[in-house]
Amino acid sequence: MSKPVLHKGKLYLISTEGTLYAFEHGEEGMFFTKGLESSALYYFPQIAIALMLVLLIILLNKVKNRALVFGSWLIALTGVIFLSLKALEPYNAGFVFGFMAALGFMTMFVILMTGIAFLVYGVRKRKK
Numbered sequence: 001m002s003k004p005v006l007h008k009g010k011l012y013l014i015s016t017e018g019t020l021y022a023f024e025h026g027e028e029g030m031f032f033t034k035g036l037e038s039s040a041l042y043y044f045p046q047i048a049i050a051l052m053l054v055l056l057i058i059l060l061n062k063v064k065n066r067a068l069v070f071g072s073w074l075i076a077l078t079g080v081i082f083l084s085l086k087a088l089e090p091y092n093a094g095f096v097f098g099f100m101a102a103l104g105f106m107t108m109f110v111i112l113m114t115g116i117a118f119l120v121y122g123v124r125k126r127k128k
Contacts, residue, residue: 045084052077068122074115078108 005012011023052073059069085104 048080067118071115071119078112
């Protein structure tokens with residue numbers, strides 16, 4: 001399913017089930033890492049969103065115009081969620097066309113629109 005990658009004498013492939021296969025010349029067999037996709041799926045987005053929450057807390061304590069900060073933060077959160085989905089794409093080949101993908105992209109759209117609304121409100125509030 002994935003493009004083959006040659007790194008340090010080993011050929012790496014990812015199957016449609018998310019299994020990473022590594023082949024080495026002269027080796028009797030092959031080894032694979034089952035569960036790599038689940039560890040990335042469970043930890044990467046949560047860590048990114050947790051760091052975004054820490055950033056939000058820091059910014060809300062330092063800036064008085066909270067609507068402007070919250071709008072900018074929501075727009076940045078949309079980018080983080082999108083990049084998380086793109087980073088996890090090799091581990092879940094079937095994710096792109098499923099119901100969860102549609103739900104994820106719809107959620108990103110709602111977050112983006114809410115962020116833009118807060119940003120516009122914050123800019124208007126700042127002008128007054």
